[in-house]
Amino acid sequence: MAHYRASESKREQFRRYLEKSGVLDTLTSVLAALCEETDKPNNALDFIKLHLGAAGPEPAEAEALRTEMADLQQKFNLLMEENKELRNRLVQYEPSPDNETAE
Structure with missing residues (x-):
């Protein structure tokens, strides 16, 4: 049971880290943009990369x-x-x- 709480604590710390650094907001906005697309792209990962600026x-x-x-x-x-x-x-x-x- 203690092992479960330790890993849960690490997950919670990681979640706060992602939230604090703006990763969650950015991912949420990109996923929302994908959801709002009327013509869904064939490759959702390319769409995400493009909107995150990772696509060169x-x-x-x-x-x-x-x-x-x-x-x-x-x-x-x-x-x-x-x-x-x-x-x-x-x-x-x-x-x-x-x-x-x-x-």
Whole structure:
């Protein structure tokens, strides 16, 4: 009998923890949203993941984002190199601060 009360106490502590951290409210609202759906989704777990924010981008979308990021990184590197070259060329045409004070 004591074992039953100990585990019941642990369950009650865990329940309070979930309630205090907002997990119960969040789960309740997601399940309520699922209940209110007129067209129930084929996969309820995907619906829950999506509404909890656990579902990441689709693999095709993630691959497209990776490709776009690689392209943008390459463009960035080219622009940085061009900027460096233009700065070096600009230095050739600007008078140095030493020449201005000597005049």
